[in-house]
Amino acid sequence: MRFRRVALVGKYHASGSRDALExxxxxxxxxxxxxxxxxxxxxxxxxxxxxxxxxxxxxxxCDLALVVGGDGTMLGIGRQLGPCGVPLIGINQGRLGFITDIPFDRFADILRPMLRGAYEEEHRALMRAGVWRDGDCVFQTIAMNDVVVNRGGAPSMVELRVEVDGHFVANQRADGLIIASPTGSTAYALSAGGPLIHPAIAGWVMVPIAPHTLSNRPIVLPSDGEIAIEVVAGREPSAHFDMQTFTSLLPGDRIAVRRSAHTLRLLHPVGWSYFDTLRRKLHWNEGVVA
Structure with a gap:
């Protein structure tokens, strides 16, 4: 047995979760x-x-963490366990399942060889993000999917100043701005018009949300530097990290995003392919006879 001490994490808000965990x-x-x-x-x-x-x-x-739920459940525990080096396996009880990729109705047959060492390991980049105010870091966390700065509830835009490695990029007026990892490129960034990024690529994608200037387009940036977003103006802006934790912002606040020194260890069945996941989840080739 490759993994003897297994931690179990469940999607406890969903109906039927206890039966599934049992x-x-x-x-x-x-x-x-x-x-x-x-x-x-x-x-x-x-x-x-x-x-x-x-x-x-x-x-x-523990030798392994087994996550039973959806991608949100994996995000919640993954960004906490990533720095610990514990590998994770996801059993999908949610909807999309980009990173919880084992179907629940087949978990026993798929997990049995994996527990004995027949698996493929993948390392996913994590983001280290902090909010700086008057020179002090007032909030810091790890994100797996994305860091999102957006406007408050008022029907007005937020104005943001963006720098990459200290170089001024642009002032952006929009509903917000997404900095996403390759893992997060299939989440909010995708719905905002961003590109898909293969997990092996060392890059972030910066995607504006409903920009005022239509020439303001998504851009892929290297992940070995720092992206800084300064709040210039806006009513009740906020920063969200994996859409699970957030902090209120003030004009002058800077949100700094860097690559974490840690990665998330994901385990997949032998023969797993990222492209198979995309094809299945995004319904590519539907109606095409192979």
Whole structure:
């Protein structure tokens, strides 16, 4: 057995999640694994498995984290566990499933060889982002998908000054601006008109949201530098990180985005292909006879 101590993270807000987790726990026990439930999952689901641990405990004591849910569940735990070096496997109980790519109805057959070492490992870049105010860092976090700066609820644009490695790029008036990783290129950035980026490419995509100037287009930038966004003007602007954490902004605030020193370790079944995922999730080739 390659992974004996397995942490289980669930999508506890969805109906039927406890039954799904019970099935996974039962399967893991049959394989000889010790199963630890992530603390928030256990708080909402009740006791399952052989105990509970918080994220730090999982990082210190578990060989693998198994995520049962959708991409949002993976984002929530992935950006916390990424710096710990614990590999993750995603079982899809959500809708799209770009990074939780194992279908729930087939999880047992697919997981069985993976637990014994038959898998393909992929490393995904993480973003380190901070909000600076009057020279002090007032907020800092890790993001897996994207960093989004956008306007508040008022029907007015936000004005942003963008720099890359200290070089002025442009002042942008728009509903907001997205800085997305290759993983996040299939999320909000895609719906805002950004390109898909293969996960092996060391780059970020910068995508304006409903820009005032139509020549303001998405651009792919290298990930080895720093992107800085300064709030010039706007009513109640905010910054969102993976659309799960956010902070309110003031004029003059700077949001700095760099590549994290850590990466997220994702495990896939043998034969997994990123292009197969895109074709299946984006419905490419529908109606085409191969």
């Amino acid at each position: 099935r996974v726990v039962h399967f893991l026990h049959e394989q000889g694994c010790e199963v630890t439930l992530e603390r928030e999952t256990a708080h909402h689901m009740g006791p399952l498995g052989d105990g509970t641990l918080d994220v730090a405990g999982i990082g210190a004591h």
